[in-house]
Amino acid sequence: MDPLSDVLSLLRPQNYFSAGTTASGAWSLGFPDQAGTIKCGAVVTGACFLAVAGGGSVYLEEGDAFLLPSGRDFRLCTDLARAPVNAVAMLKRQGHRAGKGGIAHFEGEPVPGQAVAPVSLVSSRFTLADKHGHLLLRVLPPIVHIRGGRQSDLRWAVERMMRELRDPQPGGFLIIEHLAHMILVQALRQHMQDSRSTSIGWLFALTDPQIGAAMSAMHEAPAQRWTLATLAAQAGMSRSSFAQKFKETVGSAPMDYLTRWRMLLAAERLAQNEDSVSVIALSLGYSSESAFSTAFKRIMGVSPRDYGRQPDAFSIPPPQQLLPAT
Template sequence: MDPLEDVLTLLDTRAHLSSGLAAAGRWAVRFEAPDVVKFNAVRRGSCLLEVDGEGAGAGGPVALAEGDCYLLTRSVPFTLRGDPHTAPVPAGPLFARAERGVARAGDGDGDEVFLLGGGFTFGARAQELLLDRLPPVVHVPAGTPHAETVQWALAAIDRELAQRPMAATLVAEHLAVVMLVHVLRLHLAREPHAVSGWLAGLADPVVAEALACLHRDPSHTWTVAELAGAAAVSRSTLAARFKSAVGQGPSEYLTRWRIELAARQLRDGGATLAAIARSVGYGSESALSVAFRRVLGTTPGDYRTANSPRTLPRSP
């Protein structure tokens, strides 16, 4: 696996599709802060996205044209509108009245504007490992050279939901995860300086090669010399570029990734601490425990107890 695939798999990434939004005439819809990473794609027409607080940033409203899509990576309220002067209506009652999977807004007839939407949910540690590394709004305009793959995924989702063949919802949700991967790829290619941490490292080919090595075999005792050889650069070059992009050295990154893998095993199963330690490259339980406490601030035993299915709150 590569780092992006590793992290998305570790976080148990899942897509959930909502009713579409059709609008005509003067309209504006206000959404409460989502408990998912929200996405919308404009399949027809155009509108404005207004995000509360830091989400909007210094640039103000985001103009969304036909074919554009966006990710909202923070849990903040937002508004979609076709008219800048119309008072927004709350989204909850509007979507509660949705018919055939489509909610309708505005004082006009038809669907001058149509948006496909949904959200992504993740498991534990998503905020630190992924979401905090991204800007509040990731906007992918349709006209950019690399956006064709996103458009392909969106068109395929549209067909599944419109034609409703067997297992349409399952297929559409898997396609949405495909879309997420493409959106992240395009964002990294287009704005490498708008991300931080390991995501920023993927935008540097030298650092990306070193990250791929660390993720391919995290139990191996990697040296900077080995990683530099794999990336075909000197040790000093790799160390400097890795530190600059990721914010920490290769050894520290490897330790943290090993602890993330160990934490996943502690959350998910009943493997012994000794077995978990061996699987992530530690020779003993005590060595893993020391590293675990240093990275996550708690012992493996306490972490397992706090994150076992019996102690976690049930999802609503």
């Protein structure tokens, strides 16, 4: 797989709720904190403000999409000064619950002498694997604003989801679930492109043709005996130029990145108790179990055998010690 698919597979994003919302008049809907989740949504018609607690606000126009990776309180509204109505309570009154979507309707206050266009949105919530969620969440700002008009695939998925929610059909649950994942990945792709010249980290480095090629090679064959020279060859660069550019783009040295990625793969397999330490060591390119164990303890802070016995008892090290981001 490619590096983004690899990391998302490790994070196991699970779409546990997708729904549509329509609102008319002057309105403000408040959504409470849901730590550990990532919210993904888009405006199908109309326009409104999106504000995140401690994270600023943006104006969403028709076709715009957004990601909210912080799990903080947020509001959708026609006026930032308007006091919000609890959206969760509103959804419950209309019979919505986690795992069951549909379209919620909210009638705001009429605005005398002013026509306020109705707004319709679709949104999905995802949970991420507890131990690895920070690998993605840390590289994203409180609000990722994807402006519409450029991503036809994203817009198609958004409009199709609204149709599925509005007119339920057999098999609709699976279609909505797949569309939610598609919207998430498309939004991440666009954010990568928009921010690659101003951000440092593994996510944005993937858009660089040279560094992205080397990272893809590492992810495709983590067990290969990579050296600085062979990775530089993948990028079509000299060793010194490659090492400098990788550090500047990713935030860590190439071999450090490779070791950390290997240890994340090893931790996942140890947690699943599928293979022995020696088998995992060989599968990740280590000629001896002792060399692998030394590297694992240096990165993860615990021996692989201890981690494998009680994976839930140990915390994954801080993000800056794993896949870096600035």
